[in-house]
Amino acid sequence: MTLTTLVVGASGATGRHVVLQLLQRKQHVKAVVRSKERLLKSLDEIAPNASTEFASTLQIHEASLLDLSDDDLMELTSQCDAAVSCLGHNINFQGIFGHPRRLVTEATERLCNAIEANQSKEEEPKKKKFILMGTVAVPNPNGADDKRTFGERTVLFLLRYLLPPHRDNETAAAYINGKTDNPNLEWAVVRPTELTDGSVSKYEMFSKPIDPLFGGDRSATRANVAQSMVDMILTKSLWDEWKFKMPTVYDLN
Numbered sequence: 001m002t003l004t005t006l007v008v009g010a011s012g013a014t015g016r017h018v019v020l021q022l023l024q025r026k027q028h029v030k031a032v033v034r035s036k037e038r039l040l041k042s043l044d045e046i047a048p049n050a051s052t053e054f055a056s057t058l059q060i061h062e063a064s065l066l067d068l069s070d071d072d073l074m075e076l077t078s079q080c081d082a083a084v085s086c087l088g089h090n091i092n093f094q095g096i097f098g099h100p101r102r103l104v105t106e107a108t109e110r111l112c113n114a115i116e117a118n119q120s121k122e123e124e125p126k127k128k129k130f131i132l133m134g135t136v137a138v139p140n141p142n143g144a145d146d147k148r149t150f151g152e153r154t155v156l157f158l159l160r161y162l163l164p165p166h167r168d169n170e171t172a173a174a175y176i177n178g179k180t181d182n183p184n185l186e187w188a189v190v191r192p193t194e195l196t197d198g199s200v201s202k203y204e205m206f207s208k209p210i211d212p213l214f215g216g217d218r219s220a221t222r223a224n225v226a227q228s229m230v231d232m233i234l235t236k237s238l239w240d241e242w243k244f245k246m247p248t249v250y251d252l253n
Contacts, residue, residue: 003081004028008065008107012037014133014195015086017226019048023054025234030076032068036060065107066100069183073114080131082233083111083219088165101164105172108132113177130187130237131229132176136209138191140246141177145208152213173246186239188232189246192225193218198216198244200227202252209248218250225249 005022009015010031020043022029033039039060040051051058061076065087068076077083078117087104100106112130119125139145148156159166176187193211198221205228209220228249232239 002027004030004079004113006030006032006077006080006083007086008032008084008111009086009088009133010060011042012086012088013197014222014225015084015131016042016046017223018084018086019043019058019227020050020054021223021226021230022059023050025246026057026228027234028057028059030059030061030080032061032063032065034062034064036062066103066110069077070110070114070117073110074117077111077114077128078118080128081126082131083115084131084133084233085111086133086227090134096230102168102171104132104165104168105175108172108175112176112185114187116182119182125184127184128187129233129243130176130185130245131232132172132187132189132228133225134169134189134191135244136191136193136211136248137166137213138173138189138246140208141174144246148213155213160242177246186243188239188242188244190229190232190247190249192220192227192249194220195225196221199223203228203248204252205242205247207245208245210250218253220249222252224251 005027007015007019007029010019011033019031020028031039043050085107087107117130173189176189179185179187196219200223203224232242
């Protein structure tokens with residue numbers, strides 16, 4: 001079955017892998033990026049000639065997501081079966097402390113609102129999938145994670161109040177966890193451990209973090225994190241296992 005997936009943050013270090021892997025698996029992709037040229041170049045860096053090979057199944061929309069109108073977002077999501085957010089803050093002073101400080105949260109809220117606005121116009125609303133990429137440092141709001149050590153809780157407290165991007169990721173996860181009133185909007189929050197560059201290999205998923213916040217020996221390649229999200233979109237049994245949950249992702253050692 002061919003599905004259409006909207007990917008935001010598509011030219012980022014993980015988002016570009018999501019786009020490429022969907023295309024390689026003969027899926028249609030809509031990508032929202034600030035620079036079309038940058039996305040196409042990044043795809044070719046992973047897989048030579050990818051931008052040409054998959055031109056017919058990749059729609060690129062050049063825009064800053066939060067600058068789009070509600071009608072624009074409704075149009076973008078209207079024919080999509082799934083949406084994936086790989087948005088994140090740039091790791092520089094402006095990206096960490098500048099605006100928009102609630103980039104991930106506002107994007108999540110507006111995309112979900114657009115999906116639900118489209119569903120409200122359908123006689124028989126179709127189920128849609130929403131996958132948010134977070135980090136293993138984001139706790140599950142339902143309290144299902146094991147209790148962190150005092151030292152880890154202290155560090156997370158400081159991150160929450162000193163680093164806006166971490167607070168943004170937590171707030172976005174809390175928002176999507178609260179989406180319990182619409183059975184036709186299914187979601188998952190993927191929480192990778194320490195990210196590394198590398199090719200696709202085997203990975204494993206858990207319901208909660210399995211390593212300490214600092215000093216753990218596990219990592220996950222961005223390609224494998226992308227693979228986990230693509231697999232969830234395309235594999236019904238995997239989606240049924242992890243929907244409405246916050247799985248953590250690790251490379252299989």
